[in-house]
Amino acid sequence: MNNYISPTNLGMRYFTVFFLFIFTLSGFSQETSVKGTIINDNTLLPIWNANIVNTNKVRGAISDSKGNFEINADVNDILLISCLGFQSIEIKVTNDWIKSQNSRIKLTEKAYALEEIVIPPYTLTGYLEVDAKLIPERENYWYSIAGLTKRYEGGENSPNAFNRVMGSLFNPADALYNFFGKRPKELKKLREIRSDENLRNILQNKYDRQAIYLMFGINEKELLEILERCNYSEAFTKSANDLQVLDAINGCYEEYKILKKK
Structure with missing residues (x-):
């Protein structure tokens, strides 16, 4: 039985092993990401221009006109999701989310109460030289x-x-x-x-x-x-x-x- 391996075949084997090694490393080095859709909890309509911040990776994303977004994230990363007029929420990234590659996230609208307007107690006369002395500098x-x-x-x-x-x-x-x-x-x-x-x-x-x-x-x-x-x-x-x-x-x-x- 001849076990001789020619230099050409040996070189091909080394090249194959090296290529697989590099391919494996590149697979591990790729960043994972999650996708989601942000909707209004009440109307179920998409929310555009919502802010998504990965507080672990220090990355940010903004939802589009359909409420969709994508952001780099790993399991257990915390996403802070906020939008003007809505209550902010914190969500932890899970394995299920990464595998499914999509998730519907609901934001609840804020209830606003008008604040009382306080007018400063300055009685102005209309004369600049006098009024300038009334208002503290x-x-x-x-x-x-x-x-x-x-x-x-x-x-x-x-x-x-x-x-x-x-x-x-x-x-x-x-x-x-x-x-x-x-x-x-x-x-x-x-x-x-x-x-x-x-x-x-x-x-x-x-x-x-x-x-x-x-x-x-x-x-x-x-x-x-x-x-x-x-x-x-x-x-x-x-x-x-x-x-x-x-x-x-x-x-x-x-x-x-x-x-x-x-």
Whole structure:
């Protein structure tokens, strides 16, 4: 019995094994995704322009005119689904969902109550010189640090800003630095937000901070503490959208790294 294998046949066998190995790796490296249709819980009509955020993968998607969407996701990932006028919901991705590749998701409309309008107690005379003295003027100050392009707001909008700036410089156990220094996964998410345009567009229109809380595993109190350490005013904290908040935190962390090195 002849067991001789020619170099040509041996080379073909090695090539086949190598090809199968590469094919297997490419199969494992492919990202999985889920599809779904978002509908109104009451009318059962599709909801377009709904926001879908994968808080684990830091990815975003928007439903089309038929309520359909597709987003990268693995089993156990949490999707935050929201839309203006509807209650936001959190959904965990399951094996069944990935296999079926479609799921109908119902959103419930919010019930709105009109808030009372409060008119400021200023009696104006119509004369500019007199009225200018009746309305109190807010004075705000800005503090800056040599070597950094960013300024810090003070005054009535942000009292004690100067003390917080100086405390940030000389406090070696700074809350922001310690927070991200001990949570590299969260820091990676913070940087990945720059690369997903869909997610950035979604966060630019969100003000509820839900996506921030889920993505970084923090609560409202911790977020306020981080923004305070970054010397952002209460006015900014209340008026900024979610994207502005995350960009502010990211810029703040980069500045703190520079200060720590110096």
